[in-house]
Amino acid sequence: MTLVTDLPSHALLEQTLVAAAAAHEDYERGALRGVVDMQWPGFHAAYVLGRLGDFVPASRLAVLLAGVNPQGEWEAAAAEHVLTKLRS
Secondary structure, three states: OOOOOOOOOOHHHHHHHHHHHHHHHOOOOOOOOOOOOOHHHHHHHHHHHHHHHHOOOHHHHHHHOOOOOOOOHHHHHHHHHEEEEEHH
């Protein structure tokens, strides 16, 4: 797999995470009939990478998303956490 060398901007990643959360909510409500999906980080990672390109392996992004402890809105905290970890 070829990785994109440029990371998305904070704003773009946050916006894409908002869309991923909405799509995941629809997935839980419809396909899972209200069952909580414990594999949500993988869903979010696949959604983000499908929209923004393979800037990181999906498994790594899923782990990073699962490790977010939000201070305010989850998507903003997640974007900050992911980009900080990937830049270090």
